[in-house]
Amino acid sequence: MTLLRGNAVVGQSGGPTTAINATLAGVISGALKCEAIDKIYGMKNGVDGFLREDIICLNDYFTDGAAFESLKRTPAAALGSCRRKLPVESDPKYSETFEKLVALFEKYGIRYFFYIGGNDSMDTVAKLSKYTQEVGYEMRIVGVPKTIDNDLLGTDHTPGFGSAAKYISVTMQEMLRDTAVYTVPAVTVVEIMGRDAGWLTASSALGRVLGMPAPDLIYLPERAFDMDNFFADVREALKNKPNVVVAVSEGLQFADGRYVGEGTQGGAVDAFGHKYLAGTGKALELAVKAEIGCKVRSVELNLPQRCAAHIASLCDIEESFGVGEAAAFAAEQGVSREMMVILRDCEKNESYSSVYGHMDIDLIANKTKYVPKHYINERGNNVTDECLSYILPLIEGECYPEYKNGLPVFFAF
């Protein structure tokens, strides 16, 4: 095989996670080990910054292992992020945008393009792959997934999910103790991220398979939400214990498609047309207060779910780094227009292990992986042990940042 010699560029895109910098560290580490790759550039704020030539040379920052360890333990996107969707062919800006991108690739001698992001970012990888192929600019373009939502197809799970699931399940263990101290009947509704997929909400119950406390009721967006069934479930739970804890997905919808939280928020959408979801917990708090009349509070776990680096999953951080390194090696080997995936190694039954692979981007982009039917109980108010057994190994191990005077020391370019 002839090596495609040249420089590389890497960017981060979409919502930040606790692990997206571990993947960045992995891509840089891998690229530095690749014989074919000379310089590795970082684009600030994704393709947005790249188009403005806002790029830095990363080789200078990573002269020893300490910088990699620090970046791995730093939350959010150290290079910055963007939500730019590249234009489609019918868009008047199409030619101008892609011609500029290729001109910049030529200017900086870039033959490798790594893009770390979610579903929407894979769209960038697909479009760029198609264009460069059409104009005959030889290039390797590889996507590396990240999303706390775990809703990408093709990969056993997504980098970033394990750390979010760990934050949620650890915090749930703590809140279950906190809410249990009084004897007065009370309901606590905990709203969890994940958009239209229930993976993160399911993870709130992980304690159950370890003989620890767990929420009494769990509602995922994969099942239509029924308010009457919900009230009946809560009433039943209150018969057995005074303190009932309910975990709900932000994306809960009624059978007619309306979001449960829609009433308490405007109809705002983001740049990709996704509805802005929030307020599901608050809506259910008000509903329980009005219907059942007991003490009730809602807790929206909010931003810490995607940035709590102080309790990251070691499994997640190591895999996020590993899949980033693997992306660089794969690209050097000729892989392009593919997204990196993590595959669970099923042959070793006794303990969890994983391997890295890659998959045609067109099979993956703009699709959603939902929690399957058999992971949800019949009544639709909890998850099965099989579901929890799937998630449990992904929160294994604790990855702590370095502390100075009581506060975490994070990496910054």
Add this chain to the structure above:
Amino acid sequence: MTLLRGNAVVGQSGGPTTAINATLAGVISGALKCEAIDKIYGMKNGVDGFLREDIICLNDYFTDGAAFESLKRTPAAALGSCRRKLPVESDPKYSETFEKLVALFEKYGIRYFFYIGGNDSMDTVAKLSKYTQEVGYEMRIVGVPKTIDNDLLGTDHTPGFGSAAKYISVTMQEMLRDTAVYTVPAVTVVEIMGRDAGWLTASSALGRVLGMPAPDLIYLPERAFDMDNFFADVREALKNKPNVVVAVSEGLQFADGRYVGEGTQGGAVDAFGHKYLAGTGKALELAVKAEIGCKVRSVELNLPQRCAAHIASLCDIEESFGVGEAAAFAAEQGVSREMMVILRDCEKNESYSSVYGHMDIDLIANKTKYVPKHYINERGNNVTDECLSYILPLIEGECYPEYKNGLPVFFAF
């Protein structure tokens, strides 16, 4: 000195914290070391459970150091809590309640009463002290403070405050990275607990004195909140950077005494007549959206502030344990009707150290320690370095729970 020989009882009361079990562990450890104390009973759910004779013998649970270590690292009140206020003399239930309490002390041979709680729990200590003295039942009654709010007089700071401040300041470091990834102007309003005192909100800025990021604007309830000044502050901050982070206290009030969050919540009050506060962040989010029109989100840090044992402050956990032990020793020495306090040892300038003392309960109960004037800047939109220097040593060190399969293992009776 003649020893007052007998049994002891300990209870927890009021809102749970991350450190209240460390104090419980300290009281038990201290009582076990006291020659005068034989059995140490635990009351379930405070005086509520004690009046129902819902008590357990704690000696059986603490036969080695491992149980103490586990309890120290467990959040919330392991014995359960209550919000019962003992009746005043004019109350028809007065005689009945106190006679029953003394009858139970006699039945179980109890001569030592330790009550771990906040301001309202010190009221229980005061009333019980007065009554037992009047009826001539010889007893030592000592209160041990706990509150994340740090609003008790007489003590340099309260057990539980350091861990809450650590959770808030660590999470703020993470959220400051998370909110900084995009280049689109955006405001994030973070609502922090503390009732009418701004100590916890102030702690969100700790990074500043360490050269780390910090919120751009900070509003404490000690200053009347002015919406026009707030809008002007936000507009000014947006001129310098796209991502503005604002930390606000849940207890912010306008000059006329109305709570800023009042509009978004009912007028509910708790058993002690405290207004139930929530919604300050949401109210300001809506105000910024309407007035300035940029992207805006609010984050209510909520329950994890008082139960995030996974990132407890080592300083706080050690002191919370230490002041609990000191309470037992003080009682054996004859101290009664007093609340334990932590005093900062100012003679050693080079590094922080503290000693334990005690103070007449009447000087302390039902009073509030506010953030002093010189800890807040002139404009009223930030805290001074002096304020942060006071808080900083209290978040020093990380106290982690033990983990099993990725989840924390907590103590349970």
